[in-house]
Amino acid sequence: AQKITQTQPGMFVQEKEAVTLDCTYDTSDQSYGLFWYKQPSSGEMIFLIYQGSYDEQNATEGRYSLNFQKARKSANLVISASQLGDSAMYFCAMRELNTGFQKLVFGTGTRLLVSP
């Protein structure tokens, strides 16, 4: 069964510094996708970045990059040059691609607080 583990309930970072949010996953499937979503206090879920299991390069989207280590089954999110607006909950999620199920399985989330 798929499982996502986020071991950091909360993280603090100062503005303009980089921060890494940890995510490990478990799956028996060889083909899967990994996602990060941001949930600000307003509640909406905002897609940040995607990494496919067969992608050879780490995904990057602006200030977001995904540190994908397949052998260690980790998919950490790196936010560079943190901004006050980055304060939010961050969820790692996974979808197995070879099954008929398209559901996302989410981790428990990490609350990031960016201080001035």
Add this chain to the structure above:
Amino acid sequence: DSGVTQTPKHLITATGQRVTLRCSPRSGDLSVYWYQQSLDQGLQFLIQYYNGEERAKGNILERFSAQQFPDLHSELNLSSLELGDSALYFCASTEGLAGREQYFGPGTRLTVT
């Protein structure tokens, strides 16, 4: 703005009641997914529809049901509501069956008193 709309934004109702949550996917998206986010269960997949047909079921209670209409909007019906059903209910959509990103709506916050 993801392009996915959900109504209502907030809903307060009493135990034992029935409510309907509505979702309109992004233009052109055929797949709709429903998720529940609660304090004790986290974010959980409930059900997926593709072009009007149910495609996958997750941890959806028998008291809950959903459907997708010909215009592709979807409704999630929750009946015999219990206090534990209080949660944020999200709808998400993708273009096809295996769309990469799921675009989430703003959610409907349900409070059962």
